[in-house]
Amino acid sequence: MARQSSSTGILVLSTAAVVVVNLVMLCDGFPTTMTLQRTFPAIRDVELSHLVARDKARHGRLLQQSSTNASEVVIDFPVGGTFNPYLVGLYYTTVQLGSPSKDFYVQIDTGSDVLWVSCSSCNGCPSKSGLNIPMTSFEPKSSSSASEISCSDDRCTKGIQSSDATCSSQNNLCGYTFKYGDGSTSSGYYVSDNLYFDETNSSSPVVFGCSTTVSGQLTKTDRAVDGIFGFGQQSLSVVSQLASQGLTPHAFSHCLKGDDNGGGILVLGEIVDPSMIYSPLVPSQSHYNLNLQSISVNGKALNIDPSVFAASANGGTIIDSGTTLAYLAESAYDPFVTAIDAAASQYVQQVPSKGNYCYLITSSETMSDVFPQVSFNFEGNASMVLGPQDYLLQQGSVGVAEVWCIGFSSIQRGLTILGDIVLKDKIIVYDIAGQRIGWTNYNCKSLSFISSLQCNGFLLTFPYRRLNAGECVNNVDLREDRDSERTDYTGKQLVEDFAGAFDPMDGDGRSSIRVHAPWSHVPLVYRTQQSFPSPYTPAAPLVHLSVNNQNRKHPHSYRDCWFL
Numbered sequence: 001m002a003r004q005s006s007s008t009g010i011l012v013l014s015t016a017a018v019v020v021v022n023l024v025m026l027c028d029g030f031p032t033t034m035t036l037q038r039t040f041p042a043i044r045d046v047e048l049s050h051l052v053a054r055d056k057a058r059h060g061r062l063l064q065q066s067s068t069n070a071s072e073v074v075i076d077f078p079v080g081g082t083f084n085p086y087l088v089g090l091y092y093t094t095v096q097l098g099s100p101s102k103d104f105y106v107q108i109d110t111g112s113d114v115l116w117v118s119c120s121s122c123n124g125c126p127s128k129s130g131l132n133i134p135m136t137s138f139e140p141k142s143s144s145s146a147s148e149i150s151c152s153d154d155r156c157t158k159g160i161q162s163s164d165a166t167c168s169s170q171n172n173l174c175g176y177t178f179k180y181g182d183g184s185t186s187s188g189y190y191v192s193d194n195l196y197f198d199e200t201n202s203s204s205p206v207v208f209g210c211s212t213t214v215s216g217q218l219t220k221t222d223r224a225v226d227g228i229f230g231f232g233q234q235s236l237s238v239v240s241q242l243a244s245q246g247l248t249p250h251a252f253s254h255c256l257k258g259d260d261n262g263g264g265i266l267v268l269g270e271i272v273d274p275s276m277i278y279s280p281l282v283p284s285q286s287h288y289n290l291n292l293q294s295i296s297v298n299g300k301a302l303n304i305d306p307s308v309f310a311a312s313a314n315g316g317t318i319i320d321s322g323t324t325l326a327y328l329a330e331s332a333y334d335p336f337v338t339a340i341d342a343a344a345s346q347y348v349q350q351v352p353s354k355g356n357y358c359y360l361i362t363s364s365e366t367m368s369d370v371f372p373q374v375s376f377n378f379e380g381n382a383s384m385v386l387g388p389q390d391y392l393l394q395q396g397s398v399g400v401a402e403v404w405c406i407g408f409s410s411i412q413r414g415l416t417i418l419g420d421i422v423l424k425d426k427i428i429v430y431d432i433a434g435q436r437i438g439w440t441n442y443n444c445k446s447l448s449f450i451s452s453l454q455c456n457g458f459l460l461t462f463p464y465r466r467l468n469a470g471e472c473v474n475n476v477d478l479r480e481d482r483d484s485e486r487t488d489y490t491g492k493q494l495v496e497d498f499a500g501a502f503d504p505m506d507g508d509g510r511s512s513i514r515v516h517a518p519w520s521h522v523p524l525v526y527r528t529q530q531s532f533p534s535p536y537t538p539a540a541p542l543v544h545l546s547v548n549n550q551n552r553k554h555p556h557s558y559r560d561c562w563f564l
Contacts, residue, residue: 091322092131092225093266096196097208098143105133106229108266109322110288110430113164113234114176116209117227119188124214126224136226138210140191145205149174149190155207155236156190162234165190176209184216186228195238206241232286233432239268243433250433255444256321258389258425264444271427278431278438279382282311288430290437291379292317292416295332297339298372304332308414316415317378319428319437323419325407326391333410336374340391340406343372351403353395358405360398367392367404376418384439390422 092107097117104117118125120139127135140146149156151167156174159165166175177187188211194203211227230237231252235244243250253271256264282289292309295302308329309317328336337357341350347370348359361367371388378384393407407421429438 091263093229095229097138098193099145100143101194101196101203102136102138103134104136104138104226105129105131106227107225108229108231110231110320111286111322112178112228112230113162113232113237113240114178114209114230115206115227115238116176116178116186116188116211118214119210119212122188122212122214124219125211126219126221128221129224130222131225133225135224138191140193140210143193146191146193149192149207155192158235159190162236164234164236184214184218186211186214186218188212190236204242204245204247206238207236208238231430239432242268251429251431253427253429254321255427255442256420256424257444270429270431270438275440276427276429276438277382277384277440278429278434278436279378279380281435281437282316283435285311285316287316287318287320288437289316289318292376293379294377295336296375296377297336298343299375300339301377302332302335302339304335308332309416310414312414318415318417319423319430320417320419321423321428323417324421325393325409326419326422327409327411327415327417329414329416330410330412332416333408336408337406340372340374344370351398353403353405356405356409358395358403360401361404362401384418384422385441386422390424393421 092105094103094105095115096103106115106117118135118137120137120142122137125135125137129135140148151172151174153174156165156167159174159176160167164176166177167173168175173189175187175189177185179185186209188209190207191210192205192207195206195208196203209227231239234240239248239252240250242248248268249270251270252266252268254264254266255271279290282291289311291311293306295304308331311317327333341357344359348361351358351360361370367388371392374386374391376384376386388404391407392404395403395405397403411417423439425442425444426439427442427444431438
């Protein structure tokens, strides 16, 4: 039985978009980005009470118990309600498994560890979905690269230690049974097979679950997917497995778009931005839990006892992009909404709304002029500053005025959950290796990753990874860039100096890169055999790469590129 009382939840995003990542490249580079989609449309089309019901169903078990026997802890992750289509996982994505590979649609869940999909022999697994996606089952015998995990396998032993696995002497297969907060279950056995992503044909073997039985809401078709993709911290999570193989950093990041369609991108690696703020994770927690110390409104600290935010088995502050809204313990919620209301009510009209604070906003009023700035102050002098768009939710209109409501609700126990409403339009980094979470404001609709760079008329294509001085990065795709008119790259001017001693290389090839200087983050590329083009100097913060082409025609051709 999985022992995971998590309210941390489902990431999930929907369009490829993001910034300069800790340029994640590694020997035998593995693709590191996933495009994800939200399971329901614009949040403004959903009543606030329905969103609260969805979130509370998700966190139900965590909120109902103040203590739990370790052997009885369950993963708190709702899977569709019979009365409300919004009581489902917030985001999903596609993964490719097996040889030949097949696409599987899976919910992204930061509150559990394991990736599992339905097996072909699954009892109770839906055969169709209201999300209009094809349903697929995994058949180990049909994949040439699949193998079952036995009880004696070291990976199974580690899974048992983290309560993600069980073993039966009957068939010697490493198995699992996950029980969710609504009583639904998923059980099956572990297999190892190749995992692919869309960006390249790269793959890596990973252990994942093949579910043979599901029950409860997991059998429903309205928002059915093929499985769940856990992004927890234990050894059987895919992000931990890839990190242990040296294929990706032990971290993942996301940027959730704030527009009506939601979505965004998730990256296996650390997205880098100079303005990133970090706060340490609370140790020995199954959630992504931070130490919140105080809340300020318009720069004034609220009169809230800090013990309200103290981390415990069922308390603390959880970062959960699978939660739609945000939640505060009652003793923190009341002063929070009272302070916002006091600042805004002198400018706008409050309207009654089932216990929530809602306001009429006309076109002549700007949100930032009317509503105060809010700051959540975390350990490490790390403040998450929220504008009105980060805590207000549009809920329809009255005549020419729009109705906006505070998207926070109260929780009876000492728990704070910062969900999608707060996390959108921010880069959020889950640095598991460094045991910290980072964030910075960002327009997630306009993000673009650097997956290829020009070097002396050639394109280098690679996964994303931090570049460290002296590091060798193998298996970089190298091909001639035949677009000689290219002058702009990701919105920045591209400068190239071809006055060098190297002859052009012919055809395509595979290359390795050696990093000569620490990573920096602007994609300006140029040759440095000659003088630096003005206004750049050797003292500028540059990344220096040596490119070794392994094309048979020129096995020892070297090129130098600098990235500012």
